Amino acid sequence: MAETDQSTARAAQFAKIDPAFQVTVRDHVYRTVRSAILSGSFATGEKLNERGLAEQFGVSTTPVKEALRQLETEGLVEALPRRGIVIRFSSQWAEEMILARAALESMIAHLAAKRIGKQAKAELQSVADLMKKATASGDADRLIELNEMFHDQIHDCSRCTYLAKLIERQQFYDASIRRVIHLDPAERQKALEEHLAIAQAIIAGDSDLAERVMRDHVVRSGDTYLNIVFGKQEDI
Structure with missing residues (x-):
């Protein structure tokens, strides 16, 4: 005991x-x-x-x-x-969670590009612009806040209810992991480029492109998460 x-x-x-x-x-x-x-x-x-x-x-x-x-x-x-x-949580389990989240987020982005309204386009672009400033300043806490706002806005303008419920269990980043990720200048820049591409595709109404770039973003950022969490354990 x-x-x-x-x-x-x-x-x-x-x-x-x-x-x-x-x-x-x-x-x-x-x-x-x-x-x-x-x-x-x-x-x-x-x-x-x-x-x-x-x-x-x-x-x-x-x-x-x-x-x-x-x-x-x-x-x-x-x-x-x-x-x-x-x-029972393991690197294999985490990888499956990442792939499940990538599938759900990409479909939500696909629908958001189809369903987004004029005001929502302006709001999404506004958050993307704020992400540019926060990335340049290296403000990790602000980037964490804006990242959540960005994805929430996409969920809102997609008007999904069923998919939004399913994705709740695929939220696996906590603030400490996000902060570690965003403290890396190269990671900040890469994430910004991906977010801007997602926003551009959704605002343009290109549902297939929005689906693809969102999926690629979630999978890549998920790989970063796996390296941080489980790479650390392998070194012990």
């Missing part, structure tokens, strides 16, 4: 929950642990200790159990008889 507790504590430290936080305790635990798993804080096959997690969050074991069950439905963890909860 002591070894398991030490393993959990070593992998990631979680702060106690602020009572004013406006989500359920279960959801907060779920989101925080999920983010830690996806950012590589836990190794594949590593055990998670429910009681140790509950103590770190300052909550009972009930919301922790519920959060872990939710993570199990996504395949990120698995409850094994007599072994407890173990991490």
Whole structure:
């Protein structure tokens, strides 16, 4: 038991929950642990200790159990008889998530190019222009914010509901990983070029081009993520 507790504590430290936080305790635990798993804080096959997690969050074991069950439905963890909860997230699993996200995002971009209105075109171009400025200044936090805004606008103008729901489970970048990516000047420039190409295709109404450049962007940025998270583990 002591070894398991030490393993959990070593992998990631979680702060106690602020009572004013406006989500359920279960959801907060779920989101925080999920983010830690996806950012590589836990190794594949590593055990998670429910009681140790509950103590770190300052909550009972009930919301922790519920959060872990939710993570199990996504395949990120698995409850094994007599072994407890173990991490199942791996480089192979991450690669499949990236490909699934690429397929969904590319179809959303395809529909956005078909359905975008005049005002939405102006708004998308405005965000693209802001991304140029943030890239030039090297403002990683601003780029993270604009990146999310950019993709949200594409989702909105695509008027997709079913695909937007499906893509929720394919969100695997957390802020720390995005920051590492955006601190690299070469990566910032490459991402900007890709975002500008996506915006241009959607605004021009070229659905096939929008689909292709979006897919290529997600796959390439996903490869960068894999190198950061799992390349780090291979060096240990």
